[in-house]
Amino acid sequence: xxxxxxxxxxxxxxxxxxxxxxxxxxxxxxxxxxxxxxxxxxxxxxxxxxxxxxxxxxxxxxxxxxxxxxxxxxxxxxxxxxxxxxxxxxxxxxxxxxxxxxxxxxxxxxxxxxxxxxxxxxxxxxxxxxxxxxxxxxxxxxxxxxxxxxxxxxxxxxxxxxxxxxxxxxxxxxxxxxxxxxxxxxxxxxxxxxxxxxxxxxxxxxxxxxxxxxxxxxxxxxxxxxxxxxxxxxxxxxxxxxxxxxxxxxxxxxxxxxxxxxxxxxxxxxxxxxxxxxxxxxxxxxxxxxxxxxxxxxxxxxxxxxxxxxxxxxxxxxxxxxxxxxxxxxxxxxxxxxxxxxxxxxxxxxxxxx
Amino acid sequence: xxxxxxxxxxxxxxxxxxxxxxxxxxxxxxxxxxxxxxxxxxxxxxxxxxxxxxxxxxxxxxxxxxxxxxxxxxxxxxxxxxxxxxxxxxxxxxxxxxxxxxxxxxxxxxxxxxxxxxxxxxxxxxxxxxxxxxxxxxxxxxxxxxxxxxxxxxxxxxxxxxxxxxxxxxxxxxxxxxxxxxxxxxxxxxxxxxxxxxxxxxxxxxxxxxxxxxxxxxxxxxxxxxxxxxxxxxxxxxxxxxxxxxxxxxxxxxxxxxxxxxxxxxxxxxxxxxxxxxxxxxxxxxxxxxxxxxxxxxxxxxxxxx
Numbered sequence: 001x002x003x004x005x006x007x008x009x010x011x012x013x014x015x016x017x018x019x020x021x022x023x024x025x026x027x028x029x030x031x032x033x034x035x036x037x038x039x040x041x042x043x044x045x046x047x048x049x050x051x052x053x054x055x056x057x058x059x060x061x062x063x064x065x066x067x068x069x070x071x072x073x074x075x076x077x078x079x080x081x082x083x084x085x086x087x088x089x090x091x092x093x094x095x096x097x098x099x100x101x102x103x104x105x106x107x108x109x110x111x112x113x114x115x116x117x118x119x120x121x122x123x124x125x126x127x128x129x130x131x132x133x134x135x136x137x138x139x140x141x142x143x144x145x146x147x148x149x150x151x152x153x154x155x156x157x158x159x160x161x162x163x164x165x166x167x168x169x170x171x172x173x174x175x176x177x178x179x180x181x182x183x184x185x186x187x188x189x190x191x192x193x194x195x196x197x198x199x200x201x202x203x204x205x206x207x208x209x210x211x212x213x214x215x216x217x218x219x220x221x222x223x224x225x226x227x228x229x230x231x232x233x234x235x236x237x238x239x240x241x242x243x244x245x246x247x248x249x250x251x252x253x254x255x256x257x258x259x260x261x262x263x264x265x266x267x268x269x270x271x272x273x274x275x276x277x278x279x280x281x282x283x284x285x286x287x288x289x290x291x292x293x294x295x296x297x298x299x300x301x302x303x304x305x306x307x308x309x310x311x312x313x314x315x316x317x318x319x320x321x322x323x324x325x326x327x328x329x330x331x332x333x334x335x336x337x338x339x340x341x342x343x344x345x346x347x348x349x350x351x352x353x354x
Numbered sequence: 355x356x357x358x359x360x361x362x363x364x365x366x367x368x369x370x371x372x373x374x375x376x377x378x379x380x381x382x383x384x385x386x387x388x389x390x391x392x393x394x395x396x397x398x399x400x401x402x403x404x405x406x407x408x409x410x411x412x413x414x415x416x417x418x419x420x421x422x423x424x425x426x427x428x429x430x431x432x433x434x435x436x437x438x439x440x441x442x443x444x445x446x447x448x449x450x451x452x453x454x455x456x457x458x459x460x461x462x463x464x465x466x467x468x469x470x471x472x473x474x475x476x477x478x479x480x481x482x483x484x485x486x487x488x489x490x491x492x493x494x495x496x497x498x499x500x501x502x503x504x505x506x507x508x509x510x511x512x513x514x515x516x517x518x519x520x521x522x523x524x525x526x527x528x529x530x531x532x533x534x535x536x537x538x539x540x541x542x543x544x545x546x547x548x549x550x551x552x553x554x555x556x557x558x559x560x561x562x563x564x565x566x567x568x569x570x571x572x573x574x575x576x577x578x579x580x581x582x583x584x585x586x587x588x589x590x591x592x593x594x595x596x597x598x599x600x601x602x603x604x605x606x607x608x609x610x611x612x613x614x615x616x617x618x619x620x621x622x623x624x625x626x627x628x629x630x631x632x633x634x635x636x637x638x639x640x641x642x643x644x645x646x647x648x649x650x651x652x653x654x655x656x657x658x659x660x
Contacts, residue, residue, distance in 0.1 A: 206610065292544070
């Protein structure tokens with residue numbers, strides 16, 4: 001198999017997170033009927049230091065399940081069937097499945113933090129923001145009470161939030177401010193590793209750009225790694241260093257952002273990139289027929305083959321491995337050599353300016 | 355040429371608070387535009403949440419009464435309809451498609467029952483085969499067929515299919531105007547373009563005028579003929595969609611365009627926070643400004659120069 005960790009590690013072994021052949025299924029058994037939903041099916045990847053790794057995929061492609069596995073949020077019916085997860089922060093090495101809840105709590109927030117989707121439902125509506133900060137972050141920072149509030153206030157200032165928000169209830173803040181509070185909460189302990197699950201999906205365009213700019217800046221100053229999950233390819237284009245494209249529980253393509261946009265090697269990626277409408281372009285955008293597969297009964301062979309314009313007989317029976325197709329670039333397609341970009345991205349706008 | 359939809363100086367204010375602490379929110383202020391008959395187009399209303407675009411759509415659907423001004427459909431006043439017959443007659447001409455198809459359909463009902471009810475009530479089809487024919491015709495227009503849809507529940511269809519069923523339902527009475535409020539924001543990325551392309555085809559092949567409400571400038575550019583940009587209740591720029599989006603003149607329209615994430619710089623870009631100061635300033639002056647003609651057949655809200 002070429003999907004082993006060797007093919008991903010590029011001379012670095014201090015990657016904060018390494019997943020190896022991970023399989024996580026939802027196993028249910030009602031009235032003797034057993035059902036398994038293969039939401040994460042044989043995924044190997046590693047996240048490097050100080051990079052933004054984007055995970056793209058439609059709903060029910062398994063991206064949230066993937067995050068849950070390494071955020072230490074595996075609860076029945078979700079079960080890790082095989083494979084391994086390894087965190088490494090300096091000398092601290094840890095497998096979130098193997099350790100006890102107490103040990104996991106030591107790395108939570110201090111090393112790994114999580115910006116969740118839907119800021120309204122994340123913050124406790126009947127507690128002021130300062131209580132949430134105290135609940136989440138106080139014990140991880142190991143500071144005195146006054147030192148803690150000083151650090152929190154200084155941190156809020158970096159996100160352009162006034163200290164008064166600490167006294168507010170979540171409903172008193174606007175959507176963009178709440179999302180910034182969530183980002184502040186997740187970054188106040190200066191974690192090495194941040195997981196962001198659709199942090200800007202419910203926001204307006206202008207606020208979205210605000211929040212993204214702030215997240216980017218705070219990440220640069222903390223030098224942490226970020227796993228950024230969203231279905232919006234235009235957000236990935238602007239945030240991610242590398243992108244992994246998920247389809248039906250598998251990573252179908254992974255590579256540097258620029259490469260995926262200009263020279264994709266999987267037909268699904270080629271479609272996602274070409275179907276993005278852009279201002280200044282009214283040519284008809286192709287739509288992909290069919291629907292995302294049902295994960296409890298996925299198609300045989302390559303899971304994309306029923307919708308794939310390039311499918312051949314081999315695709316219906318044999319699963320394509322995630323193979324190296326270029327510099328730091330992997331694709332799981334039998335015909336990856338035949339994939340051509342369906343659209344041309346113009347030369348870098350910034351090159352003229354710089 | 356007569357206007358099919360006329361919106362004349364329409365405003366809507368909502369009262370908030372109690373008797374003694376009453377305050378008002380101006381949701382829509384003095385909006386005017388017309389849609390001509392026999393000239394199907396995609397008319398897009400763009401704005402952030404709170405800009406009044408949904409309130410305007412609800413007034414066009416007769417779900418909300420304007421505080422002042424009037425809305426006319428083929429010369430008839432919209433609103434003030436007290437009886438079912440008048441309401442149904444109105445719904446034969448104007449039909450809505452809502453944002454989230456998963457919430458629009460009852461999960462315990464077969465989706466074809468919605469189509470059937472629309473065919474019987476709005477189209478007046480009596481016989482079963484008439485009803486089936488009307489359902490199938492509408493489903494064909496959206497690229498589905500009755501055989502695929504009959505007896506299905508909402509959860510058995512993908513978001514894209516379900517939204518197409520919702521559009522098919524709206525098409526049953528052969529309306530002149532379809533009001534689509536954020537129809538693609540809940541649909542998966544790979545299926546999104548099929549809905550957007552469908553709206554474009556409805557205009558080109560079936561002479562339906564689509565009032566497309568969105569905050570996504572890129573799809574707006576892709577399908578719209580005309581465009582109105584709303585900021586805090588005011589229409590600030592309106593005119594030919596591509597002219598405006600290529601070179602917006604109003605500061606708020608410029609801010610919106612600057613906020614669109616470009617993919618041209620994929621992997622090399624640095625996201626910078628957009629500058630709101632000019633748009634903020636323009637917003638404060640919206641009350642004193644008027645819509646004046648700008649370049650390329652557009653109108654822009656400006657404060658008159660003394």
